[in-house]
Amino acid sequence: MYFNSIDFAIFLPIVFLVYWFITQKNLKLQNALIVVASYVFYGWWDWRFLSLIVFSSLVDYSIGLALKKEEQQSKRKLLLWTSIGVNLGFLGFFKYYNFFADNFVSAFSFFGQPIQPNTLDIILPVGISFYTFQTLSYTIDVYKRKLEPTSNLISFLAFVSFFPQLVAGPIERATHLLPQFYKKRVFHYSLAVNGCRQILWGLFKKIVIADNCAEYANMIFNNSSDYSGSTLFMGALFFTFQIYGDFSGYSDIAIGTSRLFGFDLKQNFAFPYFSRDIAEFWRRWHISLSTWFRDYLYIPLGGSQGGTLMKVRNTFIIFLVSGFWHGANWTFIAWGFLNALYFLPLLLTNKNRKHTTSVVAQHNYLPNIKEFIHISFTFLLTVLAWVFFRANNLSHAFNYLKGIASKSIFSLPEVRPSYLILLIVFFICIEWMGRRSLFAIENLLIKKHFSVKLAFYIFLIVLMFLFYGKEQAFIYFQF
Amino acid sequence: MKKFIVHILICASILFIVDKLAYFILKETPKHLYDTRLKKVLDGEMNKELIILGSSKGAGNIIASQIEKETGYDSYNLSYMGSNVIFHEFILRKLLKHNKAPKIVLLTIDNPQTLINEKSLSYRFDKLYPLSVYNEVNDELIAQNDRSILSQFFLMGRLSKAHINYSNEKPSKDNPLLEDGSMPFIRVNPKSKREFVERSILYDKTLEMESKLEALNSIQNQCEANNIQLYYVFSPKMFNFNSAFYKRFLKLINSEKEIFKYDNNSLYTLKTSYFDQSHLMIHSAKVFTKEISEFIKSHNP
Known part of the structure; x- marks a missing residue:
């Protein structure tokens, strides 16, 4: 179901x-x-x-x-x-x-x-x-x-x-x-309402963002040899939002549903695409799996207790195992390996625990230029890594990346659905505004009158009907 | 708990009202359509004696009003650019449901793509979206797995991007829609490739799609059940004729007499006769249409 x-x-x-x-x-x-x-x-x-x-x-x-x-x-x-x-x-x-x-x-x-x-x-x-x-x-x-x-x-x-x-x-x-x-x-009104809000946002992420992005990501990845570098990059971007909308959307619905029954589940995604480095990304993406590997694999292997070599070894092990956990394909292992490589410079310079407590621009509306550059760079690394996750096999992934790196990256993409780009911008704005909460719309408009909140929720539902994409199975079900 | 349930019910009631408001958008959209052919079919305003079904080969290469003039049959063109045989079957089904059955149906065949998975030929969902106020259109979208079953209960579920930007559909400068439903190519597009090409004349039957074979079979059965004379039309192209597909196609029909294949007119060997490699310009489409009229007259004296 x-x-x-x-x-x-x-x-x-x-x-x-x-x-x-x-x-x-x-x-x-x-x-x-x-x-x-x-x-x-x-x-x-x-x-x-x-x-x-x-x-x-x-x-x-x-x-x-x-x-x-x-x-x-x-x-x-x-x-x-x-x-x-x-x-x-x-x-x-x-x-x-x-x-x-x-x-x-x-x-x-x-x-x-x-x-x-x-x-x-x-x-x-x-x-x-x-x-x-x-x-x-x-x-x-x-x-x-x-x-x-x-x-x-x-x-x-x-x-x-x-x-x-x-x-x-x-x-x-x-x-x-x-x-x-x-x-x-015990039934708590506020918890139940909060749960409904999280379910609504999860459904929006899945139906509007993930399923619509999936249509274009599938089209571009399945015919990657026909497209220019800029379009291939767009395809990778669409997949980046697809997988986030899909999986974090599922987690939101799961956590919200649990609240309706009086249960509290742990946060699974904490706005990972606003991370300032790859270590922060991994503290914010699929948190329940990352902490599982940390507690039951990384720490038993010695964790960070030994020398640098041991830390590097253990880091590579958990990223490779994490990749393999996602699926029985070399592409997932390559994805894990690439993330370990991304992690390595931070580990060697002892900067992997730089952003452990605060969220970006904790007390400001917008990030400063340095933060913006860091977020963009981390995001770019993530987008490129997702190519391995989505590709059918390793040669497909390498050819795809080769396509992105071609001269045609500077051309206008052949595929640029304006409605979807607008939806993604809207989505990013809401996520940004809600980045200090457990989920994006947890505290959004919270102090406004009931009618204002209701209008916003109805607006989200209308968007869901209006932009109902072709129904796609949740990606993580296959794992 | 009471407060929670009351609030849920308030939300549901407001959603219900908003949902019903969607009806006005759904109802309004068909009125602003540029291409109203399908709407006319659904409204029972398509009582013609001769109907042309097909993809762009039917839309651009056959001129219905000319056939009407030359044969005396009241004719209309219901061919859609880029549509596949499953879509043609849908059009015929709706035509027969809401209108008087025609005497003749011309079905244009894409040689050799009609029965295989071909990217350029698809089910034209975009033609159905603006008409989703009609329950049967919505049901068809559900049946084609394009829309959730929820749209049967929620009118909002029938809304789509088409209801926002329906006015974006503007007449094509290359082949505007004529009153008779035809869309002949009236100007040369400098970007179009107009080169004669030798293509493989092999045909792999295993690539045929079951759903397309079923659609073709359904068209044949519906025509037979309604005493409609069904003719298959093969248009000239800048590619060599695929006789392997033709042989295969013969096995799927009752008699070769039902097929109209373009004449060996020297006009079809000239680049200037074509808009692109698959479509005729209006002057050559008129010649091709004339050949079809002669064929109809000879089969229906």
Whole structure:
């Protein structure tokens, strides 16, 4: 079930009303409703894969309880590795089997030993990369004794399958989300309204920005050899806004929906395109994944504790793994590698933690010239990196970049949809105005009269209908 | 909770009113259209004896009023530049639904692109958008997967960019729309390429699209069911004739007698007869139209 579908528009109010009016007095019943609703939500795509989530949940639930009882370190380690093995085993099989099979065949052929490819026709279960990481965080935290394992099966099933964030995150930590299932939820008007506002903005990002940009990005990327350098650059720009609108839009809808049910999810995007350097970008883009890798990979590898060489090694490892997490294709690995390269100068000059707390132009309306140049440069690096993310294969990406670097970059682009450029400018302005908030329209017009706010929200809805692009699946569902 | 639900209901009510206001825009737009041919079809104002369907080959190369004069059949051209056979099928379906069935339909064939995936021939959604006030047009857009099913419930869902910039559609200086629906090329465009080219005469049947074959089949069935004489027209071009496609096409129709293929007129070997590699200039289109009139007369004495 897509968030931007009619199915979800019917599903959400039904679950909301049952949740607050029928099951409100009984916490267990409320959690059970979340489990059932989440399984319906997930099963809407393919009910067969429900068994995977249930199995994965039961394994981690049991291992969590076993870890509680077990004191012997070697056995605790064995339990931990069982959980990691099962979870990554599923992920590896469904997501990476064909990639490795293909590459083994290519490698053997390269050395003059042709072998028959043995790939399988595997369907990737939606959201497997997300819920796998979420359940893994539970087992690891229990193993490290940072979290008390739960004996409440329903709460645990609800934590793993919580429908707003099940298929594309944010990847929640058990330490943050699981305890919320133990407490009685109380309806707060302000939280619910805030949630609706965030859902609205998320839908706007997806329907108006991402889907419209997708039409042009697809057209240009799919026929890249026919276009001039300037048009190819436009294509990369459209994809840059497509992926941001698509993924951060999904996160906004997920967080907003959770608020309607009395849950608080972590912020996943913090206006990354206003970052002043690439390190700041990565603190603001897909925050739940970046912090997951930081806590469960980078720090266990030694983090920044060792010498420069170790820091560089660890940085490259997390960027490469992060790239590979996105998909079984060399383009994603190249994208990760390129970002690691971008990061390197900051790491070597110890400037990677320069902008950790404040947002750009914290106390001003506009950035100063230096900030503007830094934002533009970081944005440009990001746009070029996205070419690898979007390209069909590495040679497509290199040819695309070669096209951008040609003389025709100075010509007028053949594709320049004025309506879309205007929408993007409008979008950037709203995002800029709201950059100090959790999401762009959280505090926008907040002190204005109800009618003014309402007019603005209706205006956004009208724009959604007016510029309804061709419906595209959320990009991150494939991960 | 009560306050929240009340506010949601207020929002929904205002949205409902705004949505209904969209009707005025939807209703107004068709009145300002430059090309009203499809509107006339939907309004039942297209009761003609002979209809020309097709892409630019039909729009530019065949002049309906000339056929009318030469054959006596009340004729109209419903060909759209750059349209594909699926769109032609839609036009015919709507024509038969709202109007008296014509006696003759001329369907121009793009040799060899009619049945394959060809970028330059598409389903002309842009011709449908300004007419989305008609439920059947909106349903067609939904069926073609171009619009959300929500547009059946929300009028705003039927709005599109076309409702903002419909007035942008201006008459083409190269081939303005005539009263009979034809769009012959009246001036030479210096940018147009006018070179005779030898192209491959091979045709790969496996590239054919199922949806296009179905559309062609549906056109044939609708004509048969309504006693319409269907003729297929092959226009001259600056490319050599693809006989492999022609042979393939023969297998899809009842008889070769239904096909009109341009004559071996020496006019078609002159560069000056063409607007570009695929379209005739008006003077050669008149000659080609005359040949079609002769063909119709000989088949319908």
